[in-house]
Amino acid sequence: MSSAQTADTMTATTSLSPSPSRRILLVDDDSITLDLLSHIFHHAGFATSKAASAEAALSSVSEQEPDLALLDISMPGMSGLELAKRLQVETTVPFMFLTSNNDIKLVREATESGAVGFLVKPFEHTQIVPAVEAALARADEIRQLRRTEANLTAALAAGRETSMAVGLLMAKLQTDRNTAFEVLRDYARSNRCKLNEVAQELLAAEERISTFKTMVANVRTKR
Template sequence: MNSSSNAKRLVLLVDDDALLLEFLSEVLGHAGYETTTAASAAEAIRKVEAREPDMALLDITMPGMSGLELARHLHENTAVPFMFLSASGDAESARQAASSGAVGFVVKPVDAARLMAAFESGLARADEIRQLRRTEANLNAALAAGRETSLAVGLLMGRFQADRNTAFEVLRDHARSSRRKINEVADQLLAAEEVLNSLHAGFASRLKSK
């Protein structure tokens, strides 16, 4: 499965088993991913500092700093998503992987088909997390940029029973499609709502007088 869309996606492979690293590199390379390898956590940290990968595949048990400790470092100091390789498929290993923030878990011995299924599932999950973070960052920036946007998002939430992210995304997409700033669209929306409220009051007054 050689995909040009994967060509620029870098995967860091971390394991003290040189033969396994070679196998993982071959399988992922055949699938169109760029790979780089590290035989220890210390080497992995140096490589991440030089260039952050799109995914890290970490052996849980390694001499020196373990894969779990490396995962903790990545989680606290980088935005690199990671998966674990483990010789154990027991519940405790899976629990440790999940609690550390891993997006996937592969049990050794690894075959190509099982590796790619788990890897691409983990990568998809990592992409979802990245998108959520981008949306949240965009939302926070927009809300901080102007009171109008904040009020308009709240208005859309109430009018359409939507959550905050959805309301913001609809407002943002409309602004983009009309090639206008989001604050301008928000201001127009609030002005329209004010007019509608005034008209509603006028209708209510007329109906009451009849």
């Protein structure tokens, strides 16, 4: 293997397409494979970055996260599987694997690591772009699910806080739930605040009052 194949290199290739390109990070210690894949993706309208090692890939990602990383599994030093684990922990970059190994166990391990797809060498050139497009679509679905899950979690948390604040008002004002909710809502509207923000403030104030009550009780005990 030549020194060009083992050196840590990163070369940006910009698509000729006038529209914004999706960027793919290609990671392989074989410079011939890197150049071939870069050429194929370039003409398919993608922008690419190349890295000849996992370490070079991490450096590239720290500067600009790609839309997808295509990782060779077997590389000297840090393997593609190890790099994938780093990407999962440290970034939000989706990844797929490139391997010349047909071993079922290795493919299963790659899939379980969170890969959105994989290509097996020797690959048909006509299969590369469709496989990457499918991986990108899968990555987009995962991102959307994560956003939806985050929004749902926030909504549920806000709902719990509002419900607790309504219960607190019911107890303090000796009123029914509907009236307590209307009071909370009207206060939020008149002060141009979100309902859950008012609920948070109310719960925080009650917690402070409880703390002061405890402190007062402690002072009286010491007398």
